[in-house]
Amino acid sequence: MIKQKVESALNEQMKKEFYSSYLYLAMAAHFESLNFKGFAHWMRMQSQEEYVHAMKIFQHLTERGGKVVLQQIDTPPSKWDSPKEVFQDAYQHEQKVTQSISDLVELSKAEKDHPTEIFLHWFVKEQVEEEASAYEIVQKLQLVGNEGGALFMLDGELGKRAPSKE
Numbered sequence: 001m002i003k004q005k006v007e008s009a010l011n012e013q014m015k016k017e018f019y020s021s022y023l024y025l026a027m028a029a030h031f032e033s034l035n036f037k038g039f040a041h042w043m044r045m046q047s048q049e050e051y052v053h054a055m056k057i058f059q060h061l062t063e064r065g066g067k068v069v070l071q072q073i074d075t076p077p078s079k080w081d082s083p084k085e086v087f088q089d090a091y092q093h094e095q096k097v098t099q100s101i102s103d104l105v106e107l108s109k110a111e112k113d114h115p116t117e118i119f120l121h122w123f124v125k126e127q128v129e130e131e132a133s134a135y136e137i138v139q140k141l142q143l144v145g146n147e148g149g150a151l152f153m154l155d156g157e158l159g160k161r162a163p164s165k166e
């Protein structure tokens with residue numbers, strides 16, 4: 001049976017993953033409104049991945065005999081000044097999530113909850129990828145600046161993102 005402290009922290013993390021899904025969907029909607037179809041596609045894919053992350057926690061809580069408690073999800077922003085600003089926000093958001101996962105790992109160690117600690121390893125690795133992919137796009141956007149042709153090319157590149165296999 002899962003300990004109360006770990007159960008609460010996992011529910012909190014699940015909420016953050018659902019918020020991430022919502023945030024990336026808001027970013028997708030923003031890009032759709034500007035007709036950046038490729039950026040919008042990338043954000044939709046990211047939103048779906050975050051939903052899957054939340055559901056992994058849902059499943060883990062259920063399997064461990066814990067109670068899933070869904071919480072209110074904050075309203076995400078809806079306006080950004082440039083594609084670069086959107087991806088900078090995404091990158092900063094992922095850094096916060098990484099910290100949150102790291103705190104959860106520490107908690108599961110302190111509570112000697114080895115199944116949760118092992119379960120979280122997947123998230124630790126995933127965060128490395130999530131931060132790297134957001135940062136790579138920020139760097140590309142820094143190079144591109146406001147140059148229309150290059151932005152259009154990058155939009156096309158991001159539009160090729162395939163769904164995750166996990």
Ligand code: FEO
Nearest residue numbers: 017050053097130
């Ligand atoms: Fe599920 Fe992007 O953290």
